[in-house]
Amino acid sequence: MAEPVAETDLKQTPLHDLHVELGARMVPFAGYAMPVQYKAGIMAEHQQTRTKAGLFDVSHMGQAFLIGPDHETTARALEALTPSNFVELGLGRQRYTVLLNDEGGIIDDLMVTRSVSEEDDGRLMLVVNASRKDVDYAHFRARLPENVRLEVVEDRALIAVQGPEAVAAVAAHAPKAAELAFMAASSMEFDGIDCHIARAGYTGEDGVEMSVPAGAAEAIARALLADDRVEPIGLGARDSLRLEAGLCLYGHDIDEMTSPVEGAITFCMQKRRREEGGFPGAERIQRELAEGPGRVRVGLRLDGKAPAREGAEIALVDGPVIGTVTSGGFAPTVGAPIAMGYVPAEHAAVGTALELVVRGRRLPATVANMPFVPNRYYRKPKA
Amino acid sequence: MTTYYSKDHEWISVDGDVATIGITAYAQEQLGDVVYVELPEAGKALSQGDEAAVVESVKAASEVYAPIDGEVVEANDALTDEPAKVNEDPEGAAWFMKLKVGDAGQLSDLMDEAAYKAYVETL
Numbered sequence: 137m138a139e140p141v142a143e144t145d146l147k148q149t150p151l152h153d154l155h156v157e158l159g160a161r162m163v164p165f166a167g168y169a170m171p172v173q174y175k176a177g178i179m180a181e182h183q184q185t186r187t188k189a190g191l192f193d194v195s196h197m198g199q200a201f202l203i204g205p206d207h208e209t210t211a212r213a214l215e216a217l218t219p220s221n222f223v224e225l226g227l228g229r230q231r232y233t234v235l236l237n238d239e240g241g242i243i244d245d246l247m248v249t250r251s252v253s254e255e256d257d258g259r260l261m262l263v264v265n266a267s268r269k270d271v272d273y274a275h276f277r278a279r280l281p282e283n284v285r286l287e288v289v290e291d292r293a294l295i296a297v298q299g300p301e302a303v304a305a306v307a308a309h310a311p312k313a314a315e316l317a318f319m320a321a322s323s324m325e326f327d328g329i330d331c332h333i334a335r336a337g338y339t340g341e342d343g344v345e346m347s348v349p350a351g352a353a354e355a356i357a358r359a360l361l362a363d364d365r366v367e368p369i370g371l372g373a374r375d376s377l378r379l380e381a382g383l384c385l386y387g388h389d390i391d392e393m394t395s396p397v398e399g400a401i402t403f404c405m406q407k408r409r410r411e412e413g414g415f416p417g418a419e420r421i422q423r424e425l426a427e428g429p430g431r432v433r434v435g436l437r438l439d440g441k442a443p444a445r446e447g448a449e450i451a452l453v454d455g456p457v458i459g460t461v462t463s464g465g466f467a468p469t470v471g472a473p474i475a476m477g478y479v480p481a482e483h484a485a486v487g488t489a490l491e492l493v494v495r496g497r498r499l500p501a502t503v504a505n506m507p508f509v510p511n512r513y514y515r516k517p518k519a
Numbered sequence: 520m521t522t523y524y525s526k527d528h529e530w531i532s533v534d535g536d537v538a539t540i541g542i543t544a545y546a547q548e549q550l551g552d553v554v555y556v557e558l559p560e561a562g563k564a565l566s567q568g569d570e571a572a573v574v575e576s577v578k579a580a581s582e583v584y585a586p587i588d589g590e591v592v593e594a595n596d597a598l599t600d601e602p603a604k605v606n607e608d609p610e611g612a613a614w615f616m617k618l619k620v621g622d623a624g625q626l627s628d629l630m631d632e633a634a635y636k637a638y639v640e641t642l
Contacts, residue, residue, distance in 0.1 A: 172578070173551060177551050177552050178551050178552055178576075178577040178578060179551075179552040179554075179577060180552075182577075372551070372577060372578045375578070376577055441554070441555050441599070441602075442555050442557060442575070443554065443555060443575055443580070445579075445580065465577060465578070466554035466555065466575070466577050468577065473554075473555075495557075495573065
């Protein structure tokens, strides 16, 4: 059984007292005391998010702005560090990207949003992983041109509300939220409180992420939890939800050694950037795009019931070890264990039979399409 | 029949020379939703402290250790199909295995119910 971990020196989010009041089991995560689950448990919290709506405290994540004299200047500065197209990102639009090191490895994955209003255009909002904040910020400060600066936001919380009923629950307090397209964001009032709401998330479901004033976070969370459709969800279910959605967890599925091509997240690279290059590690990444990467992240479905977790070896059937599982576990919505990991490109085709080595036993598995559960992001009805 | 408890949160209920072993209510509470249980084969000889079984929750795998020496006489295969039973009735229907007691003297290394309750209070 797990040993309790000392919780001294852990940072707390603005929702800490509410988590404790709700009966959360708090665990250390990226330097913060965070709820891994509430009384309902991971399985019920996972299903709640897939069927109704779940509220997640993601205030440990880093919020920051890149601020330059105009959009083009700020966008070019970010394009110098990432393989995505920000110059042509529309007002109030959001995009997933990766910060690259000079070898084309991933320093972090992050969400970037262009300001919705023309008045403060030239600002790009960043949301980065909690565990990578210090690394990312140091990287930006070292690499940004003189006319673009990084401003770290310390006084705001981040609340995600995810699930098929999430937007309706949020719109009861912030009606404009219902008008947002997928991967669009806007400033709006939530019960009179100024918030920044994006229609995005990391569960594969429709939903929003709300950047809110730290002092108002608890009132906003309580208002949402008072809605019968919404329950609090911990990091445990956040992990099983993102795994089913086929989404990467930094430090596990992607890291400074993996490129976006190996990580199978080339959707973050728009056409102009693929062709022009001009980002760190472009030589490697463009070569991998042209010739295919040596290894690639794949989804894996296990035939039996035993889960294979991070670190399990991936082997050919009755053959040698060819790779490693980077995330894995029981998938509540799939109803079976699933995993993701890296294998040589020649063994990456969907349907390839492989074996996962767990406690010395070889478990049969098959390379599978991701996401494991169809995503249900919001699509605006065609007019 | 007497029930003993280990610091690893196993219970062991001894009836004659057969001991039934499972995990405690506290253990299942800590684990959360159990999704898989791996049990030993009948006939396997275990020494005190050996890894006897594995119980997996959504978030992690945990080992179940043999609280005493003994030979496995029966595993509760019902748990293979219904691992959630471990959450529902950990100290009853969701026993893990029965051992033929190898060394009854080792039972004195374990706690009685009152001592285990007091131990859990300290965690």
